[in-house]
Amino acid sequence: MGKKQLWMVIAALIMLNCLTVAFFLSRADEAGGAAVNEEAVATVGEKAITRQEWLNELETRYGKDVLKEMIDQKVIVEMAAKYKIKISDQDVEREYRMLQTTYNSFSSKKIQNEKKWKGQIRNSLLLEELLTKDVVVSNKELKSYYDKNKHLFNVPAAYHLSHIIVKTKEEANKASKELARGSSFSTLAMERSIEEFSANEGGDIGYISEEDERYPTQYIETAKKLKKGAFSKPFKVKQGYALLKLEGKVSGKSYSYDDVKEEIRRQIALEQMKTPASAATFWDESKVEWFYGDNKKAN
Incomplete structure (x- = not known):
């Protein structure tokens, strides 16, 4: 096995x-x-x-x-x-x-x-x-x-992320302002995100690492700059504009x-x-x- x-x-x-x-x-x-x-x-x-x-x-x-x-x-x-x-x-x-x-x-x-x-x-x-x-x-x-x-036996660093994807920059900026005023990221994801699968999970996309090809490399680059619980500024993606939230992180480790x-x-x-x-x-x-x-x- x-x-x-x-x-x-x-x-x-x-x-x-x-x-x-x-x-x-x-x-x-x-x-x-x-x-x-x-x-x-x-x-x-x-x-x-x-x-x-x-x-x-x-x-x-x-x-x-x-x-x-x-x-x-x-x-x-x-x-x-x-x-x-x-x-x-x-x-x-x-x-x-x-x-x-x-x-x-x-x-x-x-x-x-x-x-x-x-x-x-x-x-x-x-x-x-x-x-x-x-x-x-x-x-x-x-x-x-x-x-x-x-x-x-090498475990890569992995970032537990949630995201909100909207079609326009205006929608992204509006969501960003609402988050800054204390709105719930998961609630906004369920209400606004056009990525249906993750929206149903409050925007949660699980853990991703640099080897993960499901998401743009910008996700990892952005995640590295975030503190746990913080969210990013809007950035351009294929579907429109995305905002990320860092839910948690697992540090990389190599086992002897x-x-x-x-x-x-x-x-x-x-x-x-x-x-x-x-x-x-x-x-x-x-x-x-x-x-x-x-x-x-x-x-």
């Missing part, structure tokens, strides 16, 4: 966790009785969609995946304890920093889930360590891998061979595996029985 694959898996797990929370918190409401189950969560004309209908649909579509993910998380924790495997905070922080600077969807709303992201990163690294715990890779091979792939030696060992070992990296490898050892499995208990 390569780095990008790992980060995609982590992102998918976070989304799955959101479904888990929505689904099981809603299930918990059922304790209130039939009245809660018959509560309308939506109406179309005179017809209603009840909470119970919604929950049944959620279970049909996502129930198996959510339950499997919950089982996997418990299996990983149990097996890590059994084999006395731990992941350092430094390793988690390194992967989180890399994720921040490469995954486009790290907006201000999603960054609030930092604890969940780091929890998923830790579990993913624990799984990698479990799967490769018996694999020995020579120092020569480890060093060779590092020397050939140093760029993978010693910092990432164990990560490289896992990476080489995983690349040699012929089967997908999955917690299901340990299900039998953990004596898993589940509702969807052939070995489910009869009730």
